[in-house]
Amino acid sequence: MDQKMTKSSQPINSMSRAFKYSSDGLHTFHNCDFIKHPRFQQAYKYGLINARSGISIEWRVHVAIWAASQCAPLQGDFIECGVHTGILSGAVMTWLDFERLSNKKYYLLDTFEGIPLEQISTTEFSMGVAQMNKKYDFGDKTYLGVKEKFKKWKNCNVIRGKVPDTLTQVKSEKFSYVSIDMNVTAAEIAAAEFLWPKMVPGAIMLLDDYGWESHIQQKIAFDEFALKYGIQILSLPTGQAILMKPYTIQHGNNE
Secondary structure, three states, rough: OOEOOOOOOOEHOOOOOOOEEEOOEEEEEOHHHHHOHHHHHHHHHHHOOOOOOOOOHHHEEEEEEEHHHOOOOOOOOEEOOOOOHHHHHHHHHHHHEEEEEOOEEEEEEEOOOOHHHHHHHHHHHHOOOHHHHHHHOOOOHHHHEEEEEOOOOOOEEEEEEOOOOOOOOOOOOEEEEEEEEEOOOHHHHHHHHHHHHEEEEEEEEEEOOOHHHHHHHHHHHHHHHHHHOOOOEEOOOOOOOOOOOOOOOOOOOOO
């Protein structure tokens, strides 16, 4: 049923209630008390260091923290392709007290100066993807800010440059958590193709742009990626999506 029923079997008039969460393209009446948890507030506050004024992406951060927490007990390192000021990674590392995970490394990859124009397809240009570079006007300042923000974690490696070129600097052979948010199809699929074979069973790949209208080309490409590897994508109302590395290899129908 579309409407939940009260104890008196009368439908709740949803329009008479205020949203419990209304931000970042997500509007819901559902419980979001995780936002009030002191541990979450601490992690989110650290993630927001150097972020743009007025940004409010609590639920996306909540998803990232959940995903990373599931991956922490697994073998393999963490990597984020598309960092900008490090909101997700800053919150994740604070939540997990990442230096305590001394057997893991966290790689942070970004150009820190926007999307390389040569990676933007004609269709993406027509959809205004290149205009997103306006928020990357302070490349050197952003890069130095990220270096300062993450220097307290000795097992964190910030790598500046264009993906996929910089992936050769990532020496790990196993990954348990992969976060991809580069706003352009070519770089994201290149990263996914490079990292998927290195992801351990149960590892999670978190896509930040999958459900956003302006990134429909990325969704189309990742749908094809999922079909190629025989996996399902969990699309989330935050605009994100989750792919999980299967515990068993599917060999297809042998009939």
